[in-house]
Amino acid sequence: MQPQKQSDKNQTESAVQALVALFAADMKDVNALILEHMQSDVPLIPQLASYLIASGGKRLRPLLTLATSQLISETTEPAQGLAAAVEFIHTATLLHDDVVDGSEQRRGQKAANLVFGNQSSVLVGDYLFSKAFQLMVQSKSLEALRTLSDASAVIAEGEVMQLQYQGNLDLTWEAYLEIIGAKTAALFAAACEVSAYVNNKPELAKPLYDYGYNLGIAFQIADDILDYDGKEARLGKDKGDDFYEGKLTAPVLFALEKANEDEMGFWKRTLEENIFREGDFETAAELVFKHNGAEQSKDIANTYIQKAQEALSGFQDSLLKETLLNLPTEILHRES
């Protein structure tokens, strides 16, 4: 395992770039499956789906399915349909999340719900979710189907739990980690685990699950840091989204732990009572900075990164394994 140089952007970008390059041909096939399965005689469906899907995103989850599959097999072919299914589940979740959150931006463009309406976003999300299951059925692996339907249920549970904790300053670390474990890490985990089943190596399900799960936690913590860290490049969504939605995340949990009375009053007014004044987000970001929220969150994420890396210890050394080992650290230090 090679330690990552955090200061060198080119270096830290290399794992995702390497994966994208390694699986360029395979992802082409996956993208063809995605395109094929988002078609419909009802024109709004491919219109809305392609608006979100074509807008990019790194396709990290299907890439993980391909990469973990290649790690244990000579070809990614049997995993390609599942990789497409994983991306459909992710896309369906994004569509519904943006409706639930009333999001205005996604991947640097106007959110689909604002362009096509909430109604269409709900229904096209349902369509993509169904298409994901069609693709899974084609894989003929009941274990993969079980894994991904379990993950889908857990994702929805995580989203409901997050909704219920909105504006609740009593959110514990345990509950926060449960929420991000469900809403984010579960799909990362399943995206990796299914490779074991579709390649007839069920004994590898556990380590692949562990790799994906811990990577997913680190990914979400990194995402949560980016929402407050003014020095990082803008995500493809508005800064301060979590703050204005009353979502308590790792950097804020640290700021809350050390908050004085005035600061607690600020957090209560904003997150809990939902009363916002001009400059509030800047104040929130300053308080996170003052209490070292981003750095401490990264420390937590690093414990998960270590677990992700340990999960791969039983796999034979290879360039691909090296890349997968570097991936979590790179994701934590990404700037967008």
Added chain:
Amino acid sequence: MQPQKQSDKNQTESAVQALVALFAADMKDVNALILEHMQSDVPLIPQLASYLIASGGKRLRPLLTLATSQLISETTEPAQGLAAAVEFIHTATLLHDDVVDGSEQRRGQKAANLVFGNQSSVLVGDYLFSKAFQLMVQSKSLEALRTLSDASAVIAEGEVMQLQYQGNLDLTWEAYLEIIGAKTAALFAAACEVSAYVNNKPELAKPLYDYGYNLGIAFQIADDILDYDGKEARLGKDKGDDFYEGKLTAPVLFALEKANEDEMGFWKRTLEENIFREGDFETAAELVFKHNGAEQSKDIANTYIQKAQEALSGFQDSLLKETLLNLPTEILHRES
């Protein structure tokens, strides 16, 4: 096949009552599965799910899975998980529909979206949909999984299509039948078809699909009639919902075909331009009555009822088959 006496309510209620009685014990097991699978550590999920599920409804779709299963096998046991899955898909669809339509009532009580909020309804719908797939995976029939994931995609397509045709007076009969075929009949069809797979009689998939599909079309036309027919008992939803949502249905299509200039102006103002005045729904119901919209819609439904009945022609005669033959006519003439 025994012709149904339409004037005798007790007589026309008997097929559903007979099915409910015949499968009381089996449905108890299905209900236990439903209850078990709607549990979650996130309390809002069983709260919201049970609000809708416990509020009743006839559970017609899972009942169809049990009945068609019994028709071809000695026990409904292998079909019970799928029956529960079918009910979960239906419930998830209702939750999302009510968000999309902004419904105020469902099954005679306040719609879940008004009690728990749109956000929760979207997410709990996703949860129930995922649980449906978990139940299907447990059935271990890839064919059943394919059938129900196909149906789920078709349902979403139908809902999107319906949304796109809202307020469009140019809706053709062909498009109307395509919409109700997708949003309603597809699940009735799948609910019956899966019995063939789970009982290892794939050769019966086609006739069971045909029975369910044609029954579903008749069911939806009956539902559409009830929304305008002032003489029938109230459904568990507000009268005039379809009208105020700009949904064009069978009785209105007949009224439109015969509309004079004034009447066309009325339909344009209301359905197309969405401008409503007091008494508009009463006027709409009068126009439907004037042009015999309900009776003519029933004539159309009867052609589907005949097809449903014909689909069972290859099955051995039995009391259960007799009941299934009577069911479509009874459903068409139901009062709620």
